[in-house]
Amino acid sequence: MNTIMKQYLSLLILVITLFTPNVWAAENPSNPKISNTFHLTGQVVFSNLEGGFYGITGDDGKKYQPTNLPRKLKKDGIAIQFDAKIKDNGMSTFQWGTIVELSNVAPITTAISAEERRAIYVLLKRMDAFNTKDLNKLQQIDTVARKLTKEQFDNWVNKYNNFTLQYVDISYSDSTSITGSCYYTRELVNGMTLHGNTDLTGMTFTLSQTQNGWKLTESGALTNPINPYNPDVLAELKQKAREKYKTDSLASLWQ
Known part of the structure; x- marks a missing residue:
């Protein structure tokens, strides 16, 4: 093969590489490849595949294969939090999960x-x-909401600000489903309650494990509804949350 032909082939390969769309990512819109980096919690697991290795089952329901899991955290079953960067060109013989590089692991x-x-x-x-x-x-996270139109969603959500998850109870779980109840506060944009513009609400939920991770697949009213306008109920719930989680805002748990 002469020099001109080699140069032509090299240029052709480069053009194909640069301009061919990432079909895999396009067909999986919920995959973290879109953001490339993310913060997550999960559990270290040991797999006997191909001589054995340590992976992470994320609390999002997906599997991750870290390139640099610290030695002290290579313990089957240990819960961790971490920042991860997806290795787009990462190669592995295990084919077990998304290959990631970790940082801030604890x-x-x-x-x-x-x-x-x-x-x-x-x-x-x-x-x-x-x-x-x-x-x-x-x-993307709530399959029940896929029935909502944009107008329906806007008409409801624009009434409130600052939704804060306060407390979660699990009543049943197995490898493919989790059921329970949760409580959260929200601020009314225009309106007041007996304890200001913040009210407390709750719901039951069912989560299901899907190909794209855990999704909320059912939600409903609480069997014993709370009184959202009683300030003592909110104060009691916040105290209960602080005793269990050391915080009354679950968004701050693993920051």
Whole structure:
């Protein structure tokens, strides 16, 4: 092959590489490749595949294969929090999960169960969608919300600001579903309650493990509804949250 032909082939490969779309990412819009970096909690697991390695099952319901998990955290079952950067060109013989490079890795020392961490992860994503008034974000994590139109969503969410997840109870869980209840506060944009412009509300939920991770698939009213206008109820719940989580705002748990 002459020199001109070699140069032509090299240029052709370069053009194909630069301009071919990332079909895999486009077909998986909920995959973290869109943001490339993220903060997450999860659990270290040991796999016997191909001689054995340590991976992470994220509380988002996805598997991650770290390139640099610290030796002291290579313990099957340990709960951790971490920042991760996806290695787009990472190669592995294991084919077990998304390859990531970790930073700011630390063990989670609270006694919160894995199931409750997963529920908190999904519910915080839901609160974030409310706070940013972003229906697309909500529909990615909440399959029930996929029935909502943009007008319906805006008419409801524009009444409130500052949604804050306060407390989560898990009643049942297995490998594919988690059920429980949660409580959160929200501020009324125009209106007042007996304790200011903040009210307390709650709901039941079911989370299901899907191909794209944990999603909220059912939600409903509490069997024993709370009184959102009683300031003593909110104060009591916040105290209960501080005793369990050391905070009354679950968004600050693993920051």
